[in-house]
Amino acid sequence: DGGITQSPKYLFRKEGQNVTLSCEQNLNHDAMYWYRQDPGQGLRLIYYSQIVNDFQKGDIAEGYSVSREKKESFPLTVTSAQKNPTAFYLCASTVQGMRTGELFFGEGSRLTVL
């Protein structure tokens, strides 16, 4: 079945360590996104990519990095520069040019920094 796979689902790390969250999609979607969700908050955009080898900062990009070397993959690295990395991270994708353009989401990765 087509979909978006995020891994790992749960991740614990020590403060000061870089962490990479995986996001893979087999929907043949052009655009991919990373959102962060904190308790009681909505989703905030970290980075997005509309084509391979190109990506743009979202509203809260500081302390994060991404790459888009393949259409199917959009990994997110949470660096030690991110001051409060404990959160729920959601990856999404969409087909550009579609009338509705709704985002399709993965199941999320919950990162806890100890």
Next chain:
Amino acid sequence: AQKITQTQPGMFVQEKEAVTLDCTYDTSDPSYGLFWYKQPSSGEMIFLIYQGSYDQQNATEGRYSLNFQKARKSANLVISASQLGDSAMYFCAMRGNSGGSNYKLTFGKGTLLTVNP
């Protein structure tokens, strides 16, 4: 800049009754889209319904309908005949259709709906 406001942190409804979840928005884009998503406790985001700013009719999808009032900049979600499985967090979101806002969704803070038996 785009902004979504959901003023109800939590809502309660009796099973089989209808419920309205409020959403207001602000944007300078002449063309935009409005979305509602459901997030169960498991965490995945489920797309429910879409309304385009130039759509002539309010959107409906099964038990979900969107009460779109453009002049008031509101896009309320109506769930009819609530079921226990409707208990979840609900997010309103919008996407502008011009320039740098294209393809990016801006989300509200959500409303936690609890359906009582």
